[in-house]
Amino acid sequence: MKHKGVLIVVSGFSGAGKGTLMKRLMQVYDNYALSVSMTTRSPREGEEDGVAYFFSTKEQFERTIAEDGLIEYACYCGNYYGTPKAYVEQQLEAGKDVVLEIEIQGALKVKEKFPESLLLFVTPPNAKELERRLVGRGTESQEVIAKRLARAYEESEGMEAYDYIVVNDVLEECVEEIHRLVEAARRAPVRREAFIKEIREELKEFSKGAEE
Ligand code: 5GP
Numbered sequence: 001m002k003h004k005g006v007l008i009v010v011s012g013f014s015g016a017g018k019g020t021l022m023k024r025l026m027q028v029y030d031n032y033a034l035s036v037s038m039t040t041r042s043p044r045e046g047e048e049d050g051v052a053y054f055f056s057t058k059e060q061f062e063r064t065i066a067e068d069g070l071i072e073y074a075c076y077c078g079n080y081y082g083t084p085k086a087y088v089e090q091q092l093e094a095g096k097d098v099v100l101e102i103e104i105q106g107a108l109k110v111k112e113k114f115p116e117s118l119l120l121f122v123t124p125p126n127a128k129e130l131e132r133r134l135v136g137r138g139t140e141s142q143e144v145i146a147k148r149l150a151r152a153y154e155e156s157e158g159m160e161a162y163d164y165i166v167v168n169d170v171l172e173e174c175v176e177e178i179h180r181l182v183e184a185a186r187r188a189p190v191r192r193e194a195f196i197k198e199i200r201e202e203l204k205e206f207s208k209g210a211e212e
Pocket residue numbers: 011012013014037038041072073074076081082083084101102103104105106107
């Protein structure tokens with residue numbers, strides 16, 4: 001199925017600043033819609049149900065999988081995370097560019113299902129900065145931070161699978177870079193099939209003239 005909007009997958013190490021980046025992207029441009037995922041992890045302080053995530057039990061989550069209600073799902077640090085299907089499809093049909101902020105296993109599944117999707121990997125300029133941001137966030141224990149840093153190393157193995165690596169150093173510049181990549185993706189031949197067909201038909205008429 002060809003969608004009107006661009007399906008954008010944004011992954012990156014935990015602490016790379018994806019959340020802040022996406023929030024800013026939504027504030028600056030109005031063509032984006034952010035998908036809210038479902039998860040079995042507990043809410044962090046200040047996280048609202050239906051805004052940060054749809055927080056659910058393992059049973060609810062597994063029922064949603066069985067009902068084919070998710071585009072993709074993955075297990076990350078012992079919890080389920082998944083993308084509800086209905087919202088994404090509605091928004092793409094309405095012409096919105098939909099952002100999925102998901103980890104790599106999910107990203108690869110999305111690329112498989114929707115080859116025309118745009119996969120972006122957000123990273124801080126270096127590993128030390130990643131550690132600094134995770135500690136500075138102050139929402140996780142030492143143990144969780146260590147787990148996330150170890151996971152970051154594993155995830156670095158998958159960076160080559162993405163279409164673009166985006167270095168998040170200066171927030172505003174990074175937002176602009178992401179927006180430019182989305183605009184460029186809109187011009188890719190897989191998204192311009194109708195245009196290609198039309199101009200080819202027109203050119204065919206010229207070529208007939210030349211043959212005579
Ligand atoms: P956090 O617990 O820090 O909010 O998220 C942990 C990881 O799960 C992050 O890398 C985040 O991008 C990813 N994630 C969030 N929602 C989804 C989802 O719907 N599907 C997948 N595959 N990963 C998700």
